[in-house]
Amino acid sequence: MLKGKNIVLGVTGGIAAYKACxxxxxxxxxxxxxxVIMTKSACEFVTPLTFKxxxxxxxxxxxxxxxxxxxxxxxxxxxxxxxxxxxxxxxFIGKAANGIADxxxxxxxxxxxxxxxxxxxxxxxxMYENPAVQENIKTLISRGFVVIKxxxxxxxxxxxxxxxxxDSADIVERVAMEVAFEKCLLGKRxxxxxxxxxxxxxxxxxxxxxxxxxxxxxxxxVAKAKGAHVTLITGKTSLKAPLGVDVVEIxxxxxxxxxxxxxxxxxxxxxxxxxxADFKPKNVSDQKTKKENAxxxxxxxxxxxxxxxxGQKKAHQVLVGFCMETENLLENAEKKLKSKxxxxxxxxxxxxxxxxxxxxxNVLTLIEKDGTKTAxxxxxxENLAAVILEKLAQIx
Ligand SMILES: Cc1cc2nc3c(=O)[nH]c(=O)nc-3n(C[C@H](O)[C@H](O)[C@H](O)COP(=O)(O)O)c2cc1C
Numbered sequence: 001m002l003k004g005k006n007i008v009l010g011v012t013g014g015i016a017a018y019k020a021c022x023x024x025x026x027x028x029x030x031x032x033x034x035x036v037i038m039t040k041s042a043c044e045f046v047t048p049l050t051f052k053x054x055x056x057x058x059x060x061x062x063x064x065x066x067x068x069x070x071x072x073x074x075x076x077x078x079x080x081x082x083x084x085x086x087x088x089x090x091x092f093i094g095k096a097a098n099g100i101a102d103x104x105x106x107x108x109x110x111x112x113x114x115x116x117x118x119x120x121x122x123x124x125x126x127m128y129e130n131p132a133v134q135e136n137i138k139t140l141i142s143r144g145f146v147v148i149k150x151x152x153x154x155x156x157x158x159x160x161x162x163x164x165x166x167d168s169a170d171i172v173e174r175v176a177m178e179v180a181f182e183k184c185l186l187g188k189r190x191x192x193x194x195x196x197x198x199x200x201x202x203x204x205x206x207x208x209x210x211x212x213x214x215x216x217x218x219x220x221x222v223a224k225a226k227g228a229h230v231t232l233i234t235g236k237t238s239l240k241a242p243l244g245v246d247v248v249e250i251x252x253x254x255x256x257x258x259x260x261x262x263x264x265x266x267x268x269x270x271x272x273x274x275x276x277a278d279f280k281p282k283n284v285s286d287q288k289t290k291k292e293n294a295x296x297x298x299x300x301x302x303x304x305x306x307x308x309x310x311g312q313k314k315a316h317q318v319l320v321g322f323c324m325e326t327e328n329l330l331e332n333a334e335k336k337l338k339s340k341x342x343x344x345x346x347x348x349x350x351x352x353x354x355x356x357x358x359x360x361x362n363v364l365t366l367i368e369k370d371g372t373k374t375a376x377x378x379x380x381x382e383n384l385a386a387v388i389l390e391k392l393a394q395i396x
Pocket of ligand 1: 011012013014015016039040041042088089090091092122123124127
């Protein structure tokens with residue numbers, strides 16, 4: 001997701017400096033070229049060698065290094081797609097807010113006034129809540145810095161309160177959201193459904209399917225990164241809610257119908273990536289069915305066809321469906337596109353390696369209303385989501 005992106009990672013002298021190693025590693029794994037600058041205090045907590053090994057790049061700890069060519073603090077600042085300072089100490093924040101440039105990191109940050117700068121403050125809660133720190137954070141926000149709010153919880157000093165560095169995965173996701181994608185969906189309201197529904201048989205048993213929600217969650221994350229206001233309506237999953245997305249949890253196909261149709265008219269783009277049950281038990285027992293009295297058959301009835309309903313009621317919305325088949329994929333997908341009045345259908349075959357349930361990749365063929373077919377080779381669900389959303393931005 002960050003392939004080819006140049007990221008300057010500033011590490012300051014807080015106890016959470018050790019977590020910056022994981023952040024650096026994750027950014028590198030996502031394809032970024034990461035250049036680490038450490039303050040003198042940061043070197044008290046972790047060593048430059050760790051970052052050098054993780055990033056395969058020189059680690060900067062001083063403005064003055066005889067071996068450097070050019071003017072590193074200017075070159076690093078101007079070569080960066082984004083600067084991330086994590087963790088950011090109270091001291092660093094104070095210096096950045098007041099234009100102080102007395103080491104390599106603060107000099108580089110000052111030289112990056114035309115760049116996106118993200119900081120992730122982490123410190124004791126009394127330090128964080130100190131009006132001086134809060135004023136400095138406000139100043140930085142007013143100058144365009146993106147400030148990631150610290151988490152609350154047990155702090156390293158033993159206190160409990162706000163000030164923890166958020167999970168590395170969340171910080172990295174935030175960076176990706178800021179830089180990885182063209183903001184082609186700014187101002188758009190996008191509704192995405194994900195995951196499987198559960199149709200109760202009795203209070204302890206239900207019918208479901210293998211959908212894990214990964215494709216829908218990837219679409220939601222990328223749509224948000226592209227600037228959309230995103231609502232994700234999701235069946236139960238083990239996935240973490242994407243940052244900045246409104247998440248509505250549902251259980252059954254009936255819940256899904258209610259939540260989607262309630263929002264339909266205020267939405268520009270609807271992508272139905274959920275695996276909604278086609279059938280549900282006709283009679284749901286109030287009590288657990290005992291083994292001894294079980295009939296050993298469950299009578300089913302059809303659930304409401306949400307996509308067909310949305311297709312019938314379509315006004316200004318762009319409507320997209322997913323189609324997973326085990327045979328006659330394109331034929332079935334085209335039929336569904338027409339019969340449900342869709343603008344696009346994303347077809348995948350359960351039998352193709354690297355596609356389908358639970359995996360991080362997919363293989364999709366996109367079929368548009370005018371018959372245009374785009375076969376996308378195996379790729380991450382995020383990258384495929386980006387292609388789908390770019391096409392939809394053009395249609396809408
Ligand atoms: C064990 C220890 C932990 C510290 N943790 C933090 C911290 O989490 N956040 C913070 O703002 N300062 C923390 N400090 C204080 C900073 O190290 C100190 O303010 C230093 O001047 C920061 O320098 P820098 O901003 O140039 O990295 C800690 C100090 C010590 C000794």
